[in-house]
Amino acid sequence: MMYNINKDVVRLKGLYIHIPFCESICHYCDFIKSIPKNMDVIDEYLLALKKEILTYEHHFDSIDTIYIGGGTPSMLNLNQLVFLFEVLKDIHPKEYTIEVNPESYSVEKGLLFKKYGVDRISLGVQTFNSSLLKYLNRKHTNQQVYEVVNSLKEIGIEKINVDIIYGIPGQTLDDLKDDLHQIRALDIKHVSCYSLILEEKTYFYHLYKQNKFHTIDQDIEALMYGTVIDELKKQGFEHYEISNFAKNNKYSIHNLIYWTLDEYIGVGLGSHGFIERFRTHNHHILSKYLKSPQNEKIFQDKETLLQDELIFGLRKIKGVSLTKLKEKYDLDIFVHYPQIKEKIDIGLLKIEGDRLMLTEKGLFLGNQVFMIFI
Ligand code: SF4
Numbered sequence: 001m002m003y004n005i006n007k008d009v010v011r012l013k014g015l016y017i018h019i020p021f022c023e024s025i026c027h028y029c030d031f032i033k034s035i036p037k038n039m040d041v042i043d044e045y046l047l048a049l050k051k052e053i054l055t056y057e058h059h060f061d062s063i064d065t066i067y068i069g070g071g072t073p074s075m076l077n078l079n080q081l082v083f084l085f086e087v088l089k090d091i092h093p094k095e096y097t098i099e100v101n102p103e104s105y106s107v108e109k110g111l112l113f114k115k116y117g118v119d120r121i122s123l124g125v126q127t128f129n130s131s132l133l134k135y136l137n138r139k140h141t142n143q144q145v146y147e148v149v150n151s152l153k154e155i156g157i158e159k160i161n162v163d164i165i166y167g168i169p170g171q172t173l174d175d176l177k178d179d180l181h182q183i184r185a186l187d188i189k190h191v192s193c194y195s196l197i198l199e200e201k202t203y204f205y206h207l208y209k210q211n212k213f214h215t216i217d218q219d220i221e222a223l224m225y226g227t228v229i230d231e232l233k234k235q236g237f238e239h240y241e242i243s244n245f246a247k248n249n250k251y252s253i254h255n256l257i258y259w260t261l262d263e264y265i266g267v268g269l270g271s272h273g274f275i276e277r278f279r280t281h282n283h284h285i286l287s288k289y290l291k292s293p294q295n296e297k298i299f300q301d302k303e304t305l306l307q308d309e310l311i312f313g314l315r316k317i318k319g320v321s322l323t324k325l326k327e328k329y330d331l332d333i334f335v336h337y338p339q340i341k342e343k344i345d346i347g348l349l350k351i352e353g354d355r356l357m358l359t360e361k362g363l364f365l366g367n368q369v370f371m372i373f374i
Helices: 039-054 057-061 078-088 107-115 132-136 142-155 175-184 203-209 217-232 254-257 285-289 302-313 322-329 339-345 361-363 366-373
Strands: 013-019 065-070 093-102 118-124 159-166 188-193 238-240 245-246 264-266 272-275 279-281 294-299 349-352 355-357
Touching: 013 039, 013 078, 013 254, 039 078, 039 264, 039 285, 078 279, 078 355, 093 132, 093 159, 093 254, 093 361, 118 142, 132 366, 142 159, 142 175, 142 285, 159 175, 175 217, 188 217, 188 355, 188 361, 238 272, 238 339, 254 264, 254 302, 302 322, 302 366, 339 355, 361 366
Parallel strands: 013 065, 013 264, 065 093, 093 118, 118 159, 159 188
Antiparallel strands: 188 245, 238 245, 264 272, 272 279, 279 294, 349 355
16 A cells, blocks of 8 residues: 555544563563463453454444554464454454564464464564673574564565664664664665663663663764664665654554554553544553453543644654644644744754654754644
8 A cells, every 4th residue: 555654634543452461571661561470361361352342343444554562462372363363354454563573473473464464564673783682681583583574575474664772771883783784684664763761660770770771872872863864764765754764655554643643543451542532541450451441531622632743743754734734723833832933943843845844953852842842
């Protein structure tokens, strides 16, 4: 499917499904996840998930993307994957993604993905440097990454994303360049590249409190981000969102739904959704989720929608359409947010044609822009 990245009119709908289980816990991770005591815990969760998914059955015909994320969805065994895919089999999305960790992939799972229409894999790689992988507490090897990518291509799943992290303490610019060269060797169509963020309730934060973890210098982080952009562009990737790069228009349609403020249903532990102008928030404690998934549902007034539209929309390199914003919200955003003009004057935002977007400098300092909308 071709996707117009500038589109502000065609509405899409996504379905996000959260699998909150991992085989081990990465030292930087603050996602909602845990190591299950046994497979029965997962089975019980999947039953509750099925029940929740079926409450949205009346939306099935209009769902354009499915994204199964986690956690580590690929750690489900074959029976559990079949169970989940069967629940979803009456949905016929334009894009169907599942997150995979290299160590829990098998050819049998790949064949199952193909059989049930999964056409996009997001692979958690983070780095190709074995000592940094160990430092992050990741459990796979480089060789496994190549094996998974080759296997998926053989099976006929060509849309592969690889997640990369930069700014890891101890990582050098050469280490990062090596990671980016390995991306070239993998010959994939999509890369998501995020800087390591120190989050509370992580092992790294625990180390930080003991003065045993030091974040990297901000100038080095900016240099690394610049290197990522330059190198991936050289490889033919289009930089289409602050942290995302695609070749041949193979954007993540599901993620574009978030950045374009389209609707999505979020199911599973701790998931969020945005449907019929309500933000939905599920319980993030398993025992509560199993009893009743949804915790709250909040109506979004016009002001909140506009804030989100700008914060998410400006993450896209091509920014937001000023005409569409005016039509949709019936106001002049330069009057509503006078600080936009200031950010243009200091070179963080720019206008090109009908679109407001971050400048190259603004890409590094996006938060300084986004805070004017909060
Ligand atoms: S980063 Fe992914 S694999 Fe690692 S603990 Fe978090 S959810 Fe699990």
